[in-house]
Amino acid sequence: MARIWKFGSDVNTDQIVPGRYAPYMLKNEDDLRKYPFVEARPDFAPNVQPGDIIVGGNNFGCGSSREYAPLALKLVGVGAIIAPLFARIFFRNALNLGIPLFTIDLTEQLQDGQQVQLDLATGVLTTDTGEQIQLPEPSLFMREVWQAGGIVPFYRQYGRFPGEVA
Amino acid sequence: MPQTLAEQILSHAAGRSVQAGEVVTVRVDLAMIHDSLAPGIIRLLHEDLGAERVWDVDKVAVVIDHVAPAATVQTATHQANTRKWVREQNITHLFDVGRGISHQVLVEERLAQPGMIVAGSDSHSTGYGAVGAFGTGMGSTDMALILATGRTWMRVPETVRILARGQFRPGVSAKDLGLYAARVLRADGATYAAVEWHGVDFLSVGDRMTLATLSIEVGGKAGIVPPTGAPAADLRVPDWLRVEAGATYLRTVEVDLDTLEPQISMPPFVDNVADLRDVGKVAVDVVYLGTCTNGRYEDMAAAAQILRGRTIAKGTRMIVVPASSESLQQAAADGTLTTLLAAGATIGTPGCGACIGRHMGVLAPGEVCVFTGNRNFRGRMGSPDAQIYLTSPEVAAATALTGYITHPQDVMA
Ligand code: SF4
Numbered sequence: 037m038a039r040i041w042k043f044g045s046d047v048n049t050d051q052i053v054p055g056r057y058a059p060y061m062l063k064n065e066d067d068l069r070k071y072p073f074v075e076a077r078p079d080f081a082p083n084v085q086p087g088d089i090i091v092g093g094n095n096f097g098c099g100s101s102r103e104y105a106p107l108a109l110k111l112v113g114v115g116a117i118i119a120p121l122f123a124r125i126f127f128r129n130a131l132n133l134g135i136p137l138f139t140i141d142l143t144e145q146l147q148d149g150q151q152v153q154l155d156l157a158t159g160v161l162t163t164d165t166g167e168q169i170q171l172p173e174p175s176l177f178m179r180e181v182w183q184a185g186g187i188v189p190f191y192r193q194y195g196r197f198p199g200e201v202a
Numbered sequence: 203m204p205q206t207l208a209e210q211i212l213s214h215a216a217g218r219s220v221q222a223g224e225v226v227t228v229r230v231d232l233a234m235i236h237d238s239l240a241p242g243i244i245r246l247l248h249e250d251l252g253a254e255r256v257w258d259v260d261k262v263a264v265v266i267d268h269v270a271p272a273a274t275v276q277t278a279t280h281q282a283n284t285r286k287w288v289r290e291q292n293i294t295h296l297f298d299v300g301r302g303i304s305h306q307v308l309v310e311e312r313l314a315q316p317g318m319i320v321a322g323s324d325s326h327s328t329g330y331g332a333v334g335a336f337g338t339g340m341g342s343t344d345m346a347l348i349l350a351t352g353r354t355w356m357r358v359p360e361t362v363r364i365l366a367r368g369q370f371r372p373g374v375s376a377k378d379l380g381l382y383a384a385r386v387l388r389a390d391g392a393t394y395a396a397v398e399w400h401g402v403d404f405l406s407v408g409d410r411m412t413l414a415t416l417s418i419e420v421g422g423k424a425g426i427v428p429p430t431g432a433p434a435a436d437l438r439v440p441d442w443l444r445v446e447a448g449a450t451y452l453r454t455v456e457v458d459l460d461t462l463e464p465q466i467s468m469p470p471f472v473d474n475v476a477d478l479r480d481v482g483k484v485a486v487d488v489v490y491l492g493t494c495t496n497g498r499y500e501d502m503a504a505a506a507q508i509l510r511g512r513t514i515a516k517g518t519r520m521i522v523v524p525a526s527s528e529s530l531q532q533a534a535a536d537g538t539l540t541t542l543l544a545a546g547a548t549i550g551t552p553g554c555g556a557c558i559g560r561h562m563g564v565l566a567p568g569e570v571c572v573f574t575g576n577r578n579f580r581g582r583m584g585s586p587d588a589q590i591y592l593t594s595p596e597v598a599a600a601t602a603l604t605g606y607i608t609h610p611q612d613v614m615a
Pocket of ligand 1: 268303304324492493494554557558575576
């Protein structure tokens with residue numbers, strides 16, 4: 037089971053990881069895993085478990101192009117992020133890193149702390165009350181990137197961009 | 203079919219006619235990386251991607267602007283390593299400490315030109331739209347892939363059109379138009395879209411950059427000002443790039459400049475915008491003039507015009523960080539700089555300054571700052587308990603004079 041971590045609208049990259057905790061400001065880059073939402077939601081980093089799911093409001097990830105924001109989420113093992121709308125650069129960065137993203141508004145349906153199960157292959161999210169929610173179908177491009185574990189491994193493996201004819 | 207500027211540029215780069223919504227792989231004309239992210243990008247390029255060289259030594263620009271000069275030994279070491287890498291790779295364009303903010307510098311150096319695709323490791327890379335380029339910000343992985351291949355993937359964006367009519371009144375400027383657009387569109391109003399700014403042919407390339415850099419604050423993937431009008435006369439506009447009647451826009455926002463009032467963005471969100479007149483008396487500790495949005499010569503000159511022969515309020519500090527060495531030289535040459543210093547302002551090294559809260563004037567808890575930059579998120583300029591208001595340089599100067607947020611008209615002669 038995965039836990040739902042719910043956030044509001046317009047979560048920006050400064051909230052996800054403030055600039056002061058940028059990897060190049062840290063002694064050890066691995067320490068980045070201590071800082072997602074360090075100020076905005078201090079209980080997140082110490083408690084999040086691999087596979088947990090973030091459910092956000094509109095415009096999730098707005099703000100700067102800092103890739104260490106989604107990277108911090110990847111390092112702590114966030115299994116998917118679900119929001120009605122993602123900020124563009126965050127969407128790109130998270131997709132490139134291989135974090136599954138689903139564009140759908142579930143802020144009403146899901147509660148913070150709720151336990152769910154997500155089947156990435158079918159896109160079906162099953163809640164602890166047995167409710168099943170079908171997430172929007174990811175594009176081939178996204179699935180190719182997830183399967184390779186990110187766009188870098190994809191490029192290394194195939195020598196082309198996803199969706200491109202080699 | 204008539205195309206938007208974004209569709210024209212991406213069609214050209216993809217080598218075929220593309221339309222909004224398609225995902226395409228395109229070639230990139232210019233790639234910019236800056237000191238803050240360069241070390242990570244370089245590592246991704248060599249270690250993760252296994253590439254040995256950048257794809258084209260003339261099409262990569264490295265700018266040391268974010269923490270320049272270095273504030274810590276660690277930063278200095280990263281910058282030294284970056285310089286060494288630039289030499290090893292034989293990269294043509296390195297702009298070192300004091301040259302200025304990447305977006306401004308690449309425009310001044312005429313490296314960014316109309317119709318190009320310019321990708322930068324910085325969200326305000328939309329700024330290259332000031333010259334009619336498709337400028338867009340990307341993360342480290344994308345930048346490393348571009349450095350290796352000269353290509354990137356992109357979803358062809360829809361376009362939101364801002365249609366301005368008329369002329370600014372005294373004390374009102376491009377920043378007010380940009381903030382007004384954020385007020386109408388909100389932070390997500392142009393997500394995945396390009397923003398085209400029409401009706402601003404009279405604006406200098408510098409003022410166009412104010413609009414182009416603010417385009418990201420409404421979620422824009424690019425913010426393009428058509429490269430037309432007298433101030434754009436010396437840009438090299440390709441003949442295939444022009445505004446086409448009948449192009450499809452997602453939405454058009456009309457703005458009447460003749461009646462536009464000074465705008466102010468209140469903490470902690472850029473789209474939390476009101477007419478300046480409707481904000482009560484707010485005492486201000488720091489007035490900060492700078493950034494890629496409003497730190498150019500024209501911004502310093504607009505502030506100097508208000509501050510000439512006067513002194514800033516006791517208890518208020520004014521920090522000016524020019525966007526580039528060229529802006530600073532111009533301000534020094536015509537007395538603008540002297541006017542600012544005589545009024546009690548101080549000056550920092552051209553670059554990003556305290557815009558991302560890493561040096562050169564970070565804010566203490568409880569401090570209130572009037573900032574000509576582009577972001578007022580919690581903690582952006584230092585303490586998460588500081589308050590940042592975004593305004594034009596005119597409002598910033600008027601505020602410095604009185605010590606509280608002030609309408610330029612109330613202090614203009
Ligand atoms: S001035 Fe601020 S917004 Fe502009 S590039 Fe520098 S850090 Fe980014």
